[in-house]
Amino acid sequence: MGTDGSEVLTRTVAGEADTILREWLGLLRAGSSLQSGRIREAELETQAKSVLGLFADALRSGGTDAGTEAYGALRDTLGDISRSRAVQGFTPTDTANFVLSLKEPIFDALNRVSAGDAAQVAAGTWAVSRVVDVLGLHTMEVFLQSREEVIGRQGEEIAELSTPVVRLWDGIIALPLIGTLDSARTGVVMENLLQAIVDEEAEIAIIDITGVPTVDTLVAQHLLKAIAAARLMGADCIVSGIRPQIAQTMVHLGVELNVVSKATLADAFAVALRRTGRAVVRKPQATSNEAAR
Structure with missing residues (x-):
């Protein structure tokens, strides 16, 4: 045994x-x-x-x-x-x-x-x-x-930290995106964007993709989802940060964003100001005599 x-x-x-x-x-x-x-x-x-x-x-x-x-x-x-x-x-x-x-x-x-x-x-x-x-x-x-x-x-x-929504002006918000957009992150982007539209009573939402390395058909679809969701909340969207390489890629892929796009965030902000009836003007410089008073 x-x-x-x-x-x-x-x-x-x-x-x-x-x-x-x-x-x-x-x-x-x-x-x-x-x-x-x-x-x-x-x-x-x-x-x-x-x-x-x-x-x-x-x-x-x-x-x-x-x-x-x-x-x-x-x-x-x-x-x-x-x-x-x-x-x-x-x-x-x-x-x-x-x-x-x-x-x-x-x-x-x-x-x-x-x-x-x-x-x-x-x-x-x-x-x-x-x-x-x-x-x-x-x-x-x-x-x-x-x-x-x-x-x-x-x-x-x-993902939450990399998709902050910034209040640029009354009724104007910006969402700077950094990194690659996937299905999971698109959900976070939409949630943050829609909540900010409600909180800020935004009329214009600028989606800045300067920090997005590449845009393919999948990324474009995710952007379109975010834009459509914002429109349903009553906010117009502007896409900024379209670099030459991204523009060429989107043309080759036949991607149509069907939304106003600008090369820089500054250009998009200027468009948003015009749409809301605002303008930024340079204040005239005071003369030497006026400055001395």
Whole structure:
């Protein structure tokens, strides 16, 4: 009858818990987590103690099947640690090593406890490798999912910051676009533009594409959507920032914006002023005698 690796591992972890924790903390301190300054030593020790304690409890009640309910509390704790490390900017390697580095001190403990029985050492080694690897994969899955969520939120924040609506004059607003327009960003552009039209009671909305590197049929369609939405809100649109290269590209593609366009934002602003019955004039310079009065 073969040796029960689960039983050997459970007995070893329970009997050598203090030594395993001390050696594990030594490996964690020597790693790059503390050197990066992203986590304090006290916090690292608290995490290690909690994980090892839950690991020992799970072994006693659930064996080495890390997918059972007995490991639920441990998986939740590792998930919380992974999410916090994703926010703190840890690397995937640092996060994975937090769990995988537990193998070495347990291997050493198995050799001490079962030094005279090669079968027990082998069975225990196989058992710890199987369960810790599963926990390591769970940790990485949560970490990567959390990183994707962080990157997604940052992308949304950047999109909002890169599409500010500027009030140029009473009833005149400008939306300077920077970067490439895609479907997701067009939604942000429309939302910001329409809200600004309502807030400012704008009659004219200038969409400046000076910062848009290229305009193709897809970008033109997104612009047309924004213009159509603004018109439905009662605001006329003017597109500015049409550079020669973009103009040539649009002609070759057969793109028709069907809206007034100007080369610069200043030209578009001048048109907007005329449409709203305003004009900017230079104030006459005072003569030397008038200035002396």
